[in-house]
Amino acid sequence: MKQTLLIERFGTIALVGGLGFFALSVVIFAVIPVALMKEVKMVTIEEISQHVLPDFRDLAERYPEQFKKYFGEASPKTYAEALRLGRDVYIGEACWHCHSQFIRPVSNEDLRFGRVSYAGEHQTELQMPPLFGTRRVGPDLIREAGRHANDWQAAHLWEPKDVVSTSVMPSFKWFFDKPADPNGVPQPNKRGLALITYLQWLGSWAEPLDPPILPELASAKPAEAAPAKAETKVEAAPARKPQPATTNPYE
Amino acid sequence: MNDQPLVDQKLVKYHFVAGMVYLMVALMAGFLFALQFLQHYPHSGVEWLSPGRIRMIHTNAVAYGFLLNCLLAGAYWAVPRLSGHPVWSRFVSWFLFWAIQAIVIFTVFGILFGPTLGYKWGIQHWLQAQAIEWGETPILIDPVVVVGLILIAINFMRPIIKGADKPLYVSLWYFSAGFIWTILNYVMGNYIPEFYTPGASGAAIAGLFIHDLVGLFVTPLGWGLMYYFVPVIMKRPIWSHAVSLIGFWGLAFFYPLNGVHHFLYSTIPMFAQYSAVVATVGVEVVVMTVFINFVATIRQQGGMLSTSLPIRWMFTGIVFYMITCMQCAYQVLLTTQQIIHFTDWVVGHAHLVMFGVFGFWILGMITELWPRLVDRPWHSRTLNTWHYWLSMIGTITMFIDLMAAGLVQGFSWRSLQPWEESVVASVPFWLFRSFAGTMIFVGQILFVYNMWRTARAPAPAAAAQPVTGLGAQPA
Numbered sequence: 001m002k003q004t005l006l007i008e009r010f011g012t013i014a015l016v017g018g019l020g021f022f023a024l025s026v027v028i029f030a031v032i033p034v035a036l037m038k039e040v041k042m043v044t045i046e047e048i049s050q051h052v053l054p055d056f057r058d059l060a061e062r063y064p065e066q067f068k069k070y071f072g073e074a075s076p077k078t079y080a081e082a083l084r085l086g087r088d089v090y091i092g093e094a095c096w097h098c099h100s101q102f103i104r105p106v107s108n109e110d111l112r113f114g115r116v117s118y119a120g121e122h123q124t125e126l127q128m129p130p131l132f133g134t135r136r137v138g139p140d141l142i143r144e145a146g147r148h149a150n151d152w153q154a155a156h157l158w159e160p161k162d163v164v165s166t167s168v169m170p171s172f173k174w175f176f177d178k179p180a181d182p183n184g185v186p187q188p189n190k191r192g193l194a195l196i197t198y199l200q201w202l203g204s205w206a207e208p209l210d211p212p213i214l215p216e217l218a219s220a221k222p223a224e225a226a227p228a229k230a231e232t233k234v235e236a237a238p239a240r241k242p243q244p245a246t247t248n249p250y251e
Numbered sequence: 252m253n254d255q256p257l258v259d260q261k262l263v264k265y266h267f268v269a270g271m272v273y274l275m276v277a278l279m280a281g282f283l284f285a286l287q288f289l290q291h292y293p294h295s296g297v298e299w300l301s302p303g304r305i306r307m308i309h310t311n312a313v314a315y316g317f318l319l320n321c322l323l324a325g326a327y328w329a330v331p332r333l334s335g336h337p338v339w340s341r342f343v344s345w346f347l348f349w350a351i352q353a354i355v356i357f358t359v360f361g362i363l364f365g366p367t368l369g370y371k372w373g374i375q376h377w378l379q380a381q382a383i384e385w386g387e388t389p390i391l392i393d394p395v396v397v398v399g400l401i402l403i404a405i406n407f408m409r410p411i412i413k414g415a416d417k418p419l420y421v422s423l424w425y426f427s428a429g430f431i432w433t434i435l436n437y438v439m440g441n442y443i444p445e446f447y448t449p450g451a452s453g454a455a456i457a458g459l460f461i462h463d464l465v466g467l468f469v470t471p472l473g474w475g476l477m478y479y480f481v482p483v484i485m486k487r488p489i490w491s492h493a494v495s496l497i498g499f500w501g502l503a504f505f506y507p508l509n510g511v512h513h514f515l516y517s518t519i520p521m522f523a524q525y526s527a528v529v530a531t532v533g534v535e536v537v538v539m540t541v542f543i544n545f546v547a548t549i550r551q552q553g554g555m556l557s558t559s560l561p562i563r564w565m566f567t568g569i570v571f572y573m574i575t576c577m578q579c580a581y582q583v584l585l586t587t588q589q590i591i592h593f594t595d596w597v598v599g600h601a602h603l604v605m606f607g608v609f610g611f612w613i614l615g616m617i618t619e620l621w622p623r624l625v626d627r628p629w630h631s632r633t634l635n636t637w638h639y640w641l642s643m644i645g646t647i648t649m650f651i652d653l654m655a656a657g658l659v660q661g662f663s664w665r666s667l668q669p670w671e672e673s674v675v676a677s678v679p680f681w682l683f684r685s686f687a688g689t690m691i692f693v694g695q696i697l698f699v700y701n702m703w704r705t706a707r708a709p710a711p712a713a714a715a716q717p718v719t720g721l722g723a724q725p726a
Contacts, residue, residue: 007500010415013424017503018431022467025507026439029459029527033452033520042449085375092366092379094303104516106589107665119518122450129382129444130454132514134461136593137288139670161290166671168288174298174367191370 043124048201049080055200056082058150063187066177070190079197086198087126089191093172100133101142101202114143115206126198138169145204153196154188255337258328262344264624266324267617269352271699273316274610276359278692280309285688288681299363307362307380307387313605314385314464316355321613322472323351323403326426328620329479330407333423334414339406347406350399354392361389383457385464386441393441400437404430421495422475428503429471436463451518458519458527459510465604466506466534473609474502474541480616481548481565485555490547494540501537505530515588528583535580542573560635564615567643571607575600590665595677596657599650606691607646614642614698621702627711630704634697641694649687656680 006012052074060067060074071078090096102117103109110116121142122130148156152163157175160167175192179185188196286292287302294300327344331337338344361369365379372378380387388396407430411423419427440460444453482489489495508530511523546569549555555562578600582591591597618635622628629635656677663673 004418005496007496008418008424010412010419010423010427013419013427013503014431017424017428017500019435021503022432022435022507025459025463025510028508029511029523030439030443030448030452030456033455033523034448036520037448037450037452085370088375088379089366089370091382092304092369092375093301094307094380096382097303097306097384100593102514102517104589104592106516107661108667109664112664112667112670117518119451122454122518124449128446128449128453130450130457131382132454132457132517134384134513134593134597136664137674164671166675168290168674170287170292170302171295172301173296 037119037123040120040123045080045084045125046076048124048126049076049083052076052079053145053197053201053204055146055150055204056197059193059196062150063193066187066189067193070193082194082197083126083201085191085194086196086201087131089175089195090131090198095141096131096133098133098135098137098169099139099141100136101127101131101140102133103140103142109140113140114203117142121203121205138167141199141202143203143206144199145202146200150196150200153199154192157188157192157195158186255341257331257337259337259341259344260624262341262348263324263328263620265348266320266327267621267624268702269348270317270320270324270613271617271695271702273312273320273355274695275699277309277312277317278688278695280305280312282685282688282692284309285681285685289678289685298367304362304366304380308359310385311358311362311387312355314469315351315358315388318469318605318609318613319351321616322469322476322609323347325476325480325613325616326407326472328616329422329476330426331410333420333479334410335417336410336413339409343402343406347399347402350395354388354396354399357392358388361392362387365389381441381445383440383444384461386437386460388441390441390445393437396441397434397438400430400434404434420478421489421492421499422478424499425471425475425478428499429468429475432463432467432471432507436460436467440464451520454514454517455511455519455523458513459507461513462510463507466502466509469605469609470502470506473612474498476616477545477565477569477612480619481545481562484559484561484565484619485549485552487548487551490544490551494544498537498541498544501540502534505534505537509534512583515583515585515592528585531583532580535576538572538576542569542576545569560632560639561615561619563639564611564618567639568608568611568615571603571611571646575604575608578603590661591657592661593664594657594660595653595680596661599653599657602653603646603650606642607650611642611646614638617698617702621705625706627705627708630701630708634701638694638698638701641690641697645687645690645694648690649684652680652683652687656684 056079057074060071067074071082102122103113103115105116122132154176156163156169157172159171159173160169161171172192172195173186175188175195176186177189179187283292283294283300284302284306292302327338361378362380366375369375369378374391377391378389381390381393407426411419411427414423436459439456440463444457444460447453448456478489478495509527511519511527512531515524515528517524545566549562549566549569556566557563581587582596582600659676659680660673663676664670
């Protein structure tokens with residue numbers, strides 16, 4: 001009678017193959033990376049929302065009635081709410097299936113999109129689960145902040161083809177309220193405002209069109225590294241407090 | 252317990268029917284999504300039919316509707332025959348059947364209506380798709396899926412353990428390990444990145460999940476069934492038992508180490524990325540042994556490729572498997588990744604694996620088993636032949652077309668042309684892809700029609716002629 005080898009037995013297959021090899025993969029690809037990333041603190045939505053970006057205040061000015069109706073006023077609390085909802089809309093509408101959120105150091109991606117991605121920028125509560133993406137039908141979005149104005153974003157979400165004629169992106173008309181006046185312009189509703197807020201946040205910590213990175217620039221005082229768009233809106237964002245040099249939460 | 256038949260044929264039949272229904276849904280969704288790429292989406296502006304949501308219906312209906320149902324059908328047919336014992340419980344089997352359909356329908360509901368209703372009810376994050384690729388099953392239903400997977404494992408482990416006093420056949424190695432892996436993988440992929448690890452480390456785990464779902468659930472079940480059906484239909488033993496051992500243990504060791512290759516050049520620690528690349532090349536070497544084993548088996552009686560449609564399906568799938576694996580060993584290299592990552596190349600690869608390999612194996616199994624399950628000969632052999640050729644030509648066309656599209660996109664991006672140029676350049680490929688997809692769709696419609704006509708045919712007068720050549724008879 002044929003002898004059964006150890007590696008043909010159920011116990012070996014279940015314990016070594018089923019549990020053991022899987023555990024090995026978890027150690028190499030989960031436990032060690034998590035341990036390595038431990039040094040990089042995770043930034044919570046509450047921490048992020050302490051720095052209300054000018055774009056959010058701009059939305060409040062641009063769509064005053066809609067903004068007041070859905071968010072009240074631009075404050076860290078409402079900013080956190082908008083970011084969280086915007087992220088959920090981004091997931092639910094499968095934006096992440098056609099737009100990635102990381103810049104690779106190859107294929108001239110830094111020239112096209114901006115600074116190459118670094119670990120700290122993904123270490124946030126809004127990247128839980130991570131939205132790296134695996135396909136780019138449209139461009140990467142991790143440097144989207146400030147690329148386009150809020151009203152461009154709104155027009156683009158209403159009907160992408162109106163803005164980029166060759167676009168294959170779907171239109172998202174349900175992010176807008178029908179105007180009471182039949183000739184009026186549709187205004188973004190809560191989901192629309194939240195999604196625009198989220199998009200304008202993506203990469204707000206790293207200027208999109210910066211030349212390749214100078215580490216000292218990234219850790220400089222926000223006042224010195226302040227993006228141009230913030231300066232033009234100084235009066236709109238008086239509440240922005242100068243931050244100590246070491247508190248850039250994404251670094 | 253003792254009055255339980257060895258195989259519950261009705262259950263096998265129900266699982267196959269459910270699987271084919273979801274395949275139709277998935278093809279419809281894929282076809283609709285393809286139209287979006289041609290700027291001709293018919294339901295533009297309809298919220299619940301938004302193309303993004305439809306895309307997730309396509310993948311989830313394939314994974315959890317078509318593949319899960321049909322692979323389980325095959326397992327319900329093969330495991331009791333191989334172990335000599337029925338599955339754990341008939342009640343649990345039927346409960347699982349309805350639970351799976353409920354889960355898939357809930358998933359479809361969550362993906363289509365979760366962003367709308369969930370927003371209204373304030374539970375959007377829990378009711379809509381979860382942001383884990385291939386794991387879009389809403390977070391609300393994930394616990395139910397885990398319980399279901401554990402029950403599936405127990406249901407099949409019982410006959411396997413009972414029969415373990417004799418040497419276990421190859422298929423049962425794959426099933427044993429596959430059911431354990433699937434539970435672990437599902438828990439890991441759906442919970443850890445969602446609740447514990449953000450960013451790069453979370454992506455490493457999500458990458459493992461994406462790949463393990465293919466490699467540690469679909470692949471082991473698929474190969475397990477091939478190791479059963481090919482020898483049984485051919486009435487020949489598998490060519491080499493020793494080579495099967497290498498194939499199984501090589502897959503078990505290397506496959507779990509592959510996942511991170513979905514995020515190369517990302518912020519995941521580089522040691523993990525390099526390990527994943529090496530392990531991926533490793534798994535392709537191992538897979539070659541399995542391929543050789545099957546080709547050597549089928550070669551003993553190569554004429555069956557023209558006489559037996561099921562063997563033709565299975566052999567084609569095995570050849571496609573070899574192609575995807577060779578392609579994978581090449582496309583995973585960091586140099587290749589610079590161009591092809593994020594492009595349609597990967598989409599082509601996924602279609603060849605999921606439909607060209609596992610889909611073909613399943614369709615081969617249905618072609619073999621359906622006449623026995625409904626106790627009538629096939630309504631039309633011609634339709635089945637059309638089904639094969641339309642599917643085969645459609646799949647290989649789509650694969651080559653998307654591969655070429657991927658190269659065009661990758662080089663367009665690298666040359667820093669405006670982004671829109673890459674979209675414009677892709678449109679002819681997307682148009683061609685839609686035709687290839689339509690061929691596949693038409694093939695499946697013919698097959699479903701044939702299945703329906705066969706099942707609805709008048710009862711055979713006197714079991715006309717032996718329809719197929721499967722060895723074992725149901726008890």
